[in-house]
Amino acid sequence: MTEQDVTRLLAKLPPLRQEIAKIIVGQEAVLDEVLVALLAGGHALLEGVPGLAKTLLVRTLAQATDLPFRRIQFTPDLMPTDILGTEILEEDHGTGRRSFKFNPGPIFASLVLADEINRTPPKTQAALLEAMQEGHVTYAGQEHALPKPFFLLATQNPIEQSGTYPLPEAQLDRFLLYIRIGYPTEQEELAVLSGTTGTARPEVRPVLAGEDVRQLQQLVRQVSLSPELLRFVNRLVRATRPATSEVPFIRDYGRWGAGPRAGQALILCAKARALLQGRFAATLDDIRALAPAVLRHRVLLNFNAEAENLTSDDAVAALLKAVVV
Structure with a gap:
């Protein structure tokens, strides 16, 4: 490119x-x-x-x-077939041969x-x-x-x-x-x-084509992330796991933590946010801004948290406060 x-x-x-x-x-x-x-x-x-x-x-x-x-x-x-599709039986009128053909779903x-x-x-x-x-x-x-x-x-x-x-x-x-x-x-x-x-009904015109989206997705992976921020993401994700976490909130209220996919997601999202803002280097602000959306469905809390009306967003806030670069 x-x-x-x-x-x-x-x-x-x-x-x-x-x-x-x-x-x-x-x-x-x-x-x-x-x-x-x-x-x-x-x-x-x-x-x-x-x-x-x-x-x-x-x-x-x-x-x-x-x-x-x-x-x-x-x-x-x-x-499930309403989503994925199904096979239909087709007949060749010339030969009379029948065969199944996959009919793609939406x-x-x-x-x-x-x-x-x-x-x-x-x-x-x-x-x-x-x-x-x-x-x-x-x-x-x-x-x-x-x-x-x-x-x-x-x-x-x-x-x-x-x-x-x-x-x-x-x-x-x-x-x-x-x-x-x-x-x-x-x-x-x-x-x-x-x-x-x-x-009045505004008309929305197309700006990006499919090839543009594919190229932008490739470009996101070329955005740089410093080794310090890479280690920060790693520590942040590992701190979500109650058995080994040093964050009191997670030890007290955590039931299940995030896996490695969460770290991959956070890094890619930080890079994508940087690119959206015209930058070719992700920053700590990018990571912190996207941590709630990346982690809120990957950090599960226990019954004690439910009893005190605590949410996964509270957990992410505690993590971001406790884990520093």
Whole structure:
């Protein structure tokens, strides 16, 4: 990749934000984390109460990136074949010979929205595991490659709401980032009300193509990270494990810590954030900014924490305070 290619790619990132901002008001931190996941080559889970534009954000991203897009509405009766695809029996009218042909499901797209993923039982949720980790689907013993890039964005409502199923820890770990969406500010909500109840409908134009996304994902891995920050990430992740942690909060309230995948995710996300800001070196601020979204679904707390209304975000805050460079 030449210097001109790098300059051209980086010049497309600010317009990408501008196109998405035509539809999505505020939520800058959420948008940053979604773009970080895209550039880092991972997947993201968006959590928020209904009506916070989770689905709209993903649809707008699809329009702005010009990637083949499919939406899967997760329901209690959804089956794995409804996601992955199935084999159909075909007959050659010339020879009369019959054979099975794989008919791809909606997972075969570059940008996939798994809408309300926690409204379907674990059996169907687990159908995504291989696709998310390996980039292919196995059906009847045959592997079927997914498009590249492949980016899955899942949305879910808070687990306390009725009719939801908790995601298995193994699947949660496949998500690079767990992004929480809060309510808008008063001014942002006023802008939403004003902009969505009239006749004006902004048009989102595509800024990034699939090849651009692939090149940006390669470029992210070339962003530098100092040995000191690499060791900091390693210590931070190891400190999440209650049996060996030196952080009192984790020893008292931790049930299970993060594995090596968390360190990989944190480093790649820090590099992607640096690139989004036009830098070719990740900093401590990049790591600290993304640590909650990387670790909140990988640090499990015990019943004592639940009794005291402590959350995984509290655990991450304690870790960032106790572990220093």
